[in-house]
Amino acid sequence: MWLINQGAEAKLYHMTGQEYCGVSLPYDLVVKERVRKRYRIPPLDSRIVLSRTIHEARLLHEAKRAGVHTPTLFFIDTTRHAIVMEHIEGTRVKERLLDAPRTSLDLVVRIGADVGRLHAHGIVHGDLTTSNLILRDGDVVFIDFGLGEFSPDVEPQAVDLHLFKQALMSTHYEMTNSYWERFLEGYKTTMPASDEIIERIADIEQRGRYVERGEQQ
Amino acid sequence: MITLGIESTAHTFGVGICDDDAILSNVTDTYRGEGIHPRKAADHHADVAGDVTRRALEHAGLCASDIDLVSFSQGPGLGPCLRVGATAARALSLRNNVPIVGVNHCIAHIEVGRFLLGIDDPVTLYVSGGNTQILAYAGGRYRVFGETLDIGIGNMQDTFARAVGIEFPCGKRIDELVSAGTTYLDIPYTIKGMDFSFTGMLSEAIKHARTHPLEDVTYSLMETAFSIVVEATERAMSHTQKRDLLLAGGNAASPRLREMCTIMAHDRDGEVHIPPFAVCRDNGAMIAVEGMVEYAAGRRMALHETTIRQKWRSDEVDVIWRD
Ligand SMILES: Nc1ncnc2c1ncn2[C@@H]1O[C@H](COP(=O)(O)OP(=O)(O)OP(=O)(O)O)[C@@H](O)[C@H]1O
Numbered sequence: 001m002w003l004i005n006q007g008a009e010a011k012l013y014h015m016t017g018q019e020y021c022g023v024s025l026p027y028d029l030v031v032k033e034r035v036r037k038r039y040r041i042p043p044l045d046s047r048i049v050l051s052r053t054i055h056e057a058r059l060l061h062e063a064k065r066a067g068v069h070t071p072t073l074f075f076i077d078t079t080r081h082a083i084v085m086e087h088i089e090g091t092r093v094k095e096r097l098l099d100a101p102r103t104s105l106d107l108v109v110r111i112g113a114d115v116g117r118l119h120a121h122g123i124v125h126g127d128l129t130t131s132n133l134i135l136r137d138g139d140v141v142f143i144d145f146g147l148g149e150f151s152p153d154v155e156p157q158a159v160d161l162h163l164f165k166q167a168l169m170s171t172h173y174e175m176t177n178s179y180w181e182r183f184l185e186g187y188k189t190t191m192p193a194s195d196e197i198i199e200r201i202a203d204i205e206q207r208g209r210y211v212e213r214g215e216q217q
Numbered sequence: 218m219i220t221l222g223i224e225s226t227a228h229t230f231g232v233g234i235c236d237d238d239a240i241l242s243n244v245t246d247t248y249r250g251e252g253i254h255p256r257k258a259a260d261h262h263a264d265v266a267g268d269v270t271r272r273a274l275e276h277a278g279l280c281a282s283d284i285d286l287v288s289f290s291q292g293p294g295l296g297p298c299l300r301v302g303a304t305a306a307r308a309l310s311l312r313n314n315v316p317i318v319g320v321n322h323c324i325a326h327i328e329v330g331r332f333l334l335g336i337d338d339p340v341t342l343y344v345s346g347g348n349t350q351i352l353a354y355a356g357g358r359y360r361v362f363g364e365t366l367d368i369g370i371g372n373m374q375d376t377f378a379r380a381v382g383i384e385f386p387c388g389k390r391i392d393e394l395v396s397a398g399t400t401y402l403d404i405p406y407t408i409k410g411m412d413f414s415f416t417g418m419l420s421e422a423i424k425h426a427r428t429h430p431l432e433d434v435t436y437s438l439m440e441t442a443f444s445i446v447v448e449a450t451e452r453a454m455s456h457t458q459k460r461d462l463l464l465a466g467g468n469a470a471s472p473r474l475r476e477m478c479t480i481m482a483h484d485r486d487g488e489v490h491i492p493p494f495a496v497c498r499d500n501g502a503m504i505a506v507e508g509m510v511e512y513a514a515g516r517r518m519a520l521h522e523t524t525i526r527q528k529w530r531s532d533e534v535d536v537i538w539r540d
Contacts, residue, residue: 007455008451008452008455008485037444037448037451037481037484038480038481038484039444039447039476039477039478039480039481039484040440040444040447040448040477041401041440041444043401044401044406044440044441044444045444047403047406048406048444126410147410
């Protein structure tokens with residue numbers, strides 16, 4: 001067992017089935033344990049930590065039903081306030097795109113199509129970056145729904161895409177334009193309301209550069 | 218350089234004076250009406266402006282002709298109140314033939330903390346009646362990392378107090394009730410990324426107040442509201458990798474909020490910095506400090522550029538005084 005990641009929100013451990021519960025499993029496990037906050041009173045903290053754990057598990061599950069690959073949920077551990085899921089063996093999309101920027105365009109189309117499937121099912125990922133996508137045997141597996149929500153609305157879905165675009169700009173700046181085009185190409189194939197969502201992105205970007213109207217005395 | 222700063226964004230009219238090293242005086246006079254009354258507050262400000270200015274000069278042992286620079290809160294704030302401050306500042310500047318600069322009120326809250334406590338690069342949690350935001354410097358601007366999507370914590374607290382019959386001003390009584398409460402009642406915890414909102418929990422708390430002891434309701438409401446802003450602040454600190462936290466705004470006085478910030482910062486090897494209350498609340502000294510710092514960095518304003526800016530966002534200010 002070892003610690004994969006320690007963030008402000010959660011600690012992630014990689015474990016075998018033996019280590020977690022004394023049972024041999026055909027795959028390893030990731031235990032995503034939410035961090036308790038000492039500054040919050042215990043009843044409030046428990047409520048938040050538990051509801052977020054359950055919420056994230058539901059998103060993982062629903063995303064799979066929408067036809068997107070996600071780690072299989074093994075167990076919701078309410079005493080450790082942890083999601084226990086399948087460990088995905090593979091390469092992060094981030095590294096793949098950095099290593100083979102020009103030969104990965106089809107991969108980006110597929111990611112777009114998967115995000116379209118999520119949105120068509122009213123699932124907003126909330127933290128779309130190429131670090132939260134793992135490539136396993138040619139499949140893209142979506143992880144970390146910790147900031148996700150269920151919403152069929154235009155605004156949160158457009159924000160979801162906007163954040164992905166920003167992630168492309170900061171991590172894959174040399175390829176941003178062609179990746180973004182390919183991404184939208186894929187997105188349109190699976191998301192019926194894609195036009196409206198894509199239009200809204202322009203609004204969101206405009207707002208970011210909010211210009212104040214002159215105030216007159 | 219001696220700078221006189223005028224604050225009048227909301228219910229407080231304040232005049233403060235500073236020189237390069239210290240705050241020399243800081244006088245405030247607050248309109249005590251309940252609720253938000255921009256016109257009545259503005260009338261109050263106009264009535265006390267002369268007297269507050271005179272007292273600020275007197276406390277500093279100066280006369281008007283000693284002033285080298287006048288600064289004022291140009292926004293954001295309530296239009297009628299802002300106009301009183303702007304007018305007073307223009308008059309002083311013209312009469313004494315000294316330069317004038319208008320500054321952003323929210324940013325002044327940060328800068329006075331840096332000036333007094335010598336903190337280089339904090340994340341700021343600014344909690345007041347009208348504003349509740351988390352600010353940090355990045356790339357030439359104070360970026361808003363999180364903010365309320367509706368009302369500030371201070372307004373939430375005042376509205377709650379009015380609804381349940383707590384006498385105005387309610388701050389002390391609320392603090393007492395928070396520490397007397399024992400049972401946590403369910404209150405919605407609304408945070409989206411680093412943004413949050415308070416109206417939902419406010420109406421839930423008012424509903425609870427019909428059937429539960431007031432101390433439990435107040436405790437539950439304030440614990441929830443503070444937890445939300447502290448959580449968003451922690452995310453901002455984690456995101457920006459900054460370890461210093463500066464508290465600002467009138468509600469920074471709340472003992473429980475201070476305690477929560479201290480625990481959060483401690484658990485992530487950070488540190489909390491809390492300026493004296495007189496410069497946390499709305500006040501003129503912070504406006505003087507901000508004006509002085511900006512002027513020294515080359516900010517100049519012609520009279521026609523001193524029109525008020527009611528909706529002036531913190532991240533629109535070009536931060537020329539930091540690198
Ligand atoms: N099921 C999984 N299989 C393999 N690796 C995983 C799995 N889940 C998470 N990880 C690894 O752990 C890292 C952090 O996980 P995750 O993003 O869910 O946590 P987080 O606390 O939200 O992190 P962050 O705040 O850094 O986004 C991922 O970037 C990934 O490398």
